Amino acid sequence: MSRPKRVERFQVKAYTNDSGTTSWKVSGYWPDGKRERKNFRYKADAVEHRARIETEAEGAAINYQLQRTALSREQLADAESAINLGSGTSVAEIVAHYRKLETIVHDKTGLSLDGAVHFLIQHYKPELEDIAIGAAIERFLKSKEGHRKRTHAYYTTGLKLLQRMDPNTLVHQIGLKVIEPLLSKYKNNNTQRTYRRSLSTFFNWCVRHHYAVENPCARLDQLPADNSQVSILSLDETKRLLRASMIYSDGAMAPAIALGLFAGLRPSEIDDLETKNIKDEYIVVTGGKLRRQMNRRVPKPEILSAWLKKFPFTGQPKGAAYKMKILKVATQAEHWVQDIIRHTSISFQLERDKDDAYTAFNNGTSRTMIERHYRDVIDDPKSVDAYWEISPESLKTIKVHLPMGQGLNNWPSDHDLKVLVWEKPLSRLADDFGVSDQAIRKRCLKRGIELPKNGHWQRERRK
Incomplete structure (x- = not known):
């Protein structure tokens, strides 16, 4: 059933004066039969008058009274609406409170009040826990105890930046304005990138555990892409490294060095390599940096087979890190950087195979990385063939300098x-x-x- 039409006692109608202007007439009858007729220049006045007399005709009390005001009709109507929405609170108090909030939010965050509310709606978590940065770092490092020692040491070093702060600072109070000054003193992009990764991992962990609303590192400006060429060992430096590995500690490091130079395995992959995964024609890599993402088969060149036949791989020897320091000195390399053995292998593989995608696939990296860092690294093309012919027998005349008592060039039979x-x-x-x-x-x-x-x-x- 449709709603009955409302009966209005008084109507507002427009009419045209003799002068051509439009006026508005309110007409109708009161309950006692008295006729109402009144003309107005503006429609708003006519509508207001009709509303008032309609209310009077219904028996309601009228509290309207004329007041002097500098407000326009639109402003008066707006003020009346605001008062009705204010639920008894002074409009002046509401406006003053709102403006005060705007000022505070802008001074603290640089956001508008609407922007701050929007951010709060997106990120607010009622279960957010207050925890000091010192305690959070301790819990984070404890959660990484199952990882390899090198990974744990990496995070320990990276988080030293945060440990310089007041240890009682709450994690959710650390924002972009705190992180940027900590990183700004490092001018080398690779150093910055290293610290960013460790800090970002930590803050992502904090977000998952409801210690922080967001990861402030996500809002850092992007660093320029690193297109620099990698540093590699020269052919002579490679020979000295291999020769030193043969005679130092009775060849204990020779298998690992050969795997790095001729198969391009990462140090972490060599650490996790099992002898059963070294096949006749390839090596199955299941551990190391990419152990959670992929396994791969690395081709086993003939020269590597020759080295592993003379120096079988049975795992990394005890004290491998110390032994590597000794070999590094014996190599007499002009520049020694982290992963230089792997960089050397990939560079010579690329020049040998002339295939970016194939080289990237075999070494568990991307074609972009190959194109960005490994192109045209080797100056002498003749050294490529010589590199893949470095056998243990060919190094007997190579002289290396080891610390006294650390090795013998020519053992008796x-x-x-x-x-x-x-x-x-x-x-x-x-x-x-x-x-x-x-x-x-x-x-x-x-x-x-x-x-x-x-x-x-x-x-x-x-x-």
Whole structure:
């Protein structure tokens, strides 16, 4: 059933005066039969008058009264609407409060009040927990204890920037204005990029645990792309590195160095490599940096097979990091940067295969990275063939300098060594060789050469 039409006692009608202007007439009848007729110049006045007499005709009290005012009709109507919406609160108080909030928000954040409210709606989390930056870093590092030591050390170093702050600073109070000054003193883009990654990982963790509303690093200005060429070892430096790995610590590091130089494996991938994954024609890489993303098969060149035949890979030796420092010195490289062994391998692979996509696929990287950093790194094309022909036998004449007692360029044959260890004590034999007696002992044990028992030389002197 439709709603009955409202009956209005009084109507507003327009009419044209003799002068051609338009006026507005209110006409109708009161409940007692009295006729109402009144003309107005403006329609708003006519409508207001009709509303008032309609109310009077219904028996309601009228509180309207004429007041002097500087406001226009539109402003008066706006003021009446504001008063009705104010629910009894002074319009002046409402406006003053609103303007005060605008000023505070702009001074604190640079946002408008509407912008601040919009941000709050998007990011507000009622379960946000107050936690000091010192406690948050401690919890974050504890959550990374299951990762490899190198990863844990990376985050520990990266978060030292935040540890310079007041340890009682709440995490959700740290914004872009705090992060930018911490990073600004690092002018090298790669250094900045390294710190940004560690800080961003930390703040993403804080957001997931409801310690922060957002990751402030996400709003940092983008760093320019790094298109610089990688640093690599020259052919002579590569030979010295391989030769040093052969003679230092009885070749303990030789397999790992060969895998890095001829297969391009990352140090972390070599750390995780299992002997069962080294096949005749390829190497299955399952660990390292990309262990959660992908496995890949790396082609095994003939030269690498030759090295692994002479120096079988059984895992990284104990103290590999220290041993690598010794080899680094022996290499006498002009520039030694992190991952220089892998950079060297990829550069020579690219020149050998002449295929960006193939090289990128084999090394677990992107074609963009290959094009950006590895093109035209090698100056002498003749060195490419020579690089892939560096066999253990070809390095016998290469001279390297190792710390006293750390290695021997030309060990005697196993037959001769078997005789020498019974001719004089190991301490005297070590002086003759220029190595430590422990180095001789390790070589003999590795090659199955029997050594005199403890007290042998004392008994010989008593005879």
